[in-house]
Amino acid sequence: MLHHFIWQFFLVIRYIVEEMLGQGTFGQVAKCWDAETNSYVAVKVIKNQPAFYQQAIMEVSLLSMLNEKFDPDDQHHIVRMLDFFPWKNHLCITFEMLGHNLYELLKKNNLRGLQLQFVRTFSRQILDALIVMKGAGIIHCDLKPENILITPKVNSAAGVKVIDFGSACMEGKTIYSYIQSRYYRSPEVLLGYPYTTAIDMWSFGCIVAELYIGLPLFPGASEYDVLSRMIEIVGGQPPDDLLREAKNTRKFFKHVGSIYPGNEAHNGLRSSYRILTEDEVEARDSKKPKIGKWYFPRGRLDRLIFAYPWKNLNEGNLPETEKEDCLALVDFLRGLVEFDPNKRWSP
Numbered sequence: 001m002l003h004h005f006i007w008q009f010f011l012v013i014r015y016i017v018e019e020m021l022g023q024g025t026f027g028q029v030a031k032c033w034d035a036e037t038n039s040y041v042a043v044k045v046i047k048n049q050p051a052f053y054q055q056a057i058m059e060v061s062l063l064s065m066l067n068e069k070f071d072p073d074d075q076h077h078i079v080r081m082l083d084f085f086p087w088k089n090h091l092c093i094t095f096e097m098l099g100h101n102l103y104e105l106l107k108k109n110n111l112r113g114l115q116l117q118f119v120r121t122f123s124r125q126i127l128d129a130l131i132v133m134k135g136a137g138i139i140h141c142d143l144k145p146e147n148i149l150i151t152p153k154v155n156s157a158a159g160v161k162v163i164d165f166g167s168a169c170m171e172g173k174t175i176y177s178y179i180q181s182r183y184y185r186s187p188e189v190l191l192g193y194p195y196t197t198a199i200d201m202w203s204f205g206c207i208v209a210e211l212y213i214g215l216p217l218f219p220g221a222s223e224y225d226v227l228s229r230m231i232e233i234v235g236g237q238p239p240d241d242l243l244r245e246a247k248n249t250r251k252f253f254k255h256v257g258s259i260y261p262g263n264e265a266h267n268g269l270r271s272s273y274r275i276l277t278e279d280e281v282e283a284r285d286s287k288k289p290k291i292g293k294w295y296f297p298r299g300r301l302d303r304l305i306f307a308y309p310w311k312n313l314n315e316g317n318l319p320e321t322e323k324e325d326c327l328a329l330v331d332f333l334r335g336l337v338e339f340d341p342n343k344r345w346s347p
């Protein structure tokens, strides 16, 4: 206590900024030397606006609960929060210093994807974090490669940790409807339907696919574009009862009655709804859906996994073990990018 007082009294500088690590919606993150503990820490400086401040308080409370109550021994791949303090109307949160995020890792690899062994290791560790979060009733709401960081090498084993609880909330206390980053946004959030921890599993599926192929699975330039890519790649569409109850269904779907033969031809499903055509969306919005940021081969999920051009593979010339691995990966992904949140696999 006295020690603390002396620090404050002489206004000794504790955190010395070395470099900027990243910046996001909520503020900036700096690599700092902590003169009190003689170690590097990451300090997130939240923007000095009340809404951001409030949300940051949420980040602090949910993460400290996860750290202390649900993962006291730091075994479940969730970032450790060290401290928080106000500074000139900014809330600052200090975290253990971690490495690059997974998007940076993919970029370093020229967006050609990672070897399956790394995809497997990272996936298992993210799932471990998701199990703990589900147990705590916490929805992350912003799972994406930028929010998963490489851990410094311990015994040269590769590892990751989940960061950024700045959009997280408690299950059953969901306040916001505009959540998740667009490419990783679940169908129920797009459609405006009550959501659960299952939305993190959707994002997780998108991440696993991206780690393997190197590019986002649903890089839609608009919400409609994301949804139509989902329908094309996964096949099928959200179940009728979800579409009937969701707030935004009419933004994307046309009610066509349950026995619409054209609809069956469209997706092989009997459904009361069919997704709008691009022309219908264009006529309604009178603005063209923009072309995606990347050229991305569109097609079914299994084709994307088996025949992705960078891998220079196709089913025919794949060694037998790789073929099995790819089949298992497609099967795994199908459990995750499942339109029906009740059927989607839990961690």
Ligand code: ATP
Pocket (backbone or CB within 6 Å): 021, 022, 023, 024, 025, 026, 027, 028, 029, 042, 044, 079, 095, 096, 097, 098, 099, 100, 101, 142, 146, 147, 149, 163, 164, 165, 166
């Ligand atoms: P978003 O726009 O995703 O909401 P944000 O403003 O909430 O971002 P964070 O995601 O917490 O901010 O951090 C932004 C970036 O800073 C991360 O993507 C990561 O690259 C870097 N970063 C954050 N925390 C750490 C850490 N503990 N160690 C190293 N780098 C970090």
Ligand code: MG
Pocket (backbone or CB within 6 Å): 024, 146, 147, 164
């Ligand atoms: Mg972030």
Ligand code: MG
Pocket (backbone or CB within 6 Å): 024, 025, 026, 142, 164, 165, 166, 167
């Ligand atoms: Mg955030």
